[in-house]
Amino acid sequence: MDNALVVIDDTDAHRTLLTEAGQLAHDTGATLTVLSWITPDQADETAANIEAIEQVEGTSYSDPDPTATAQQFARQFAADVLESADDSIEFTTEGIVTDGDERADEIIAAAERLGCDHLFLIGRQRSPTGKALFGDVAQRILLNFDGTVTLKMN
Template identity: 35%
Template sequence: MKRGLVSLRATETHRDLLSEVTNWTDDGDELVLLWHLDGAEYDADVDTLESVGRVEHVDYDHSAVIDGAAADAKEFTDPVLADADVEAHVVVSVDSASSRARNVLDTAAEHDCDHAFIVGTSRSPTGKAVFGDFAQRVILNFDGYTTVVTE
């Protein structure tokens, strides 16, 4: 692996995945830490920012929400990466459950990642056929290795 993408949310399973990924890295490897910010959460944060701006008579840039999410991601990942000898940087993705796989694939392609590490959910074959499945979409469409752990 030269550059791996780790799909992350603020759960213990994702923290465990990142910890395990650090065991797979070699000197010179890089990690793209894709932090998923739920679209509804993003919209609520933007609304709050705009409300505060109206009270303070200030126009706040919506990028402050992304910057805050990136800071949250660093706070989540830094303790895990503290002892790892790997270069890592955070990319924030605003998405919904239905767009998460596409954002993983697009970010991996944009950063030339050769390995994707994701957390999937255990679902029945019927559930996958009817509702689609994040992990399945990434596995079938990623042009590289994919490692999946389940919640």
């Protein structure tokens, strides 16, 4: 493992995954990138909230960049988790905006763009029928990523 990507959300399972991946990357000398994603709807909601604040305060903020919003979340989440685990673990962050249908492809594209050879992610327990009807991000990544995938079931 030379370059690892950890896909996170704001759950306890992701805290555990990030702690374990961070320690493994640190111990092996690999670079660690923490990736967070938001949906287009969440990006629109963030923009609407900022606009509402501007109207109440009579101030003006720059247009929110949804990718930067996701990256900022990754930075704060990773700092909180990794500094409490081991403050010598170094990391970089990335953010993407994607919906559920394209999330696997966007994660793989980010991993390839960053030169990652190892992905860490959380999977959900689903019935075979649920996978067939709705797809499964983790399953698509396992089948299509050209590298090692560590999948922790939630």
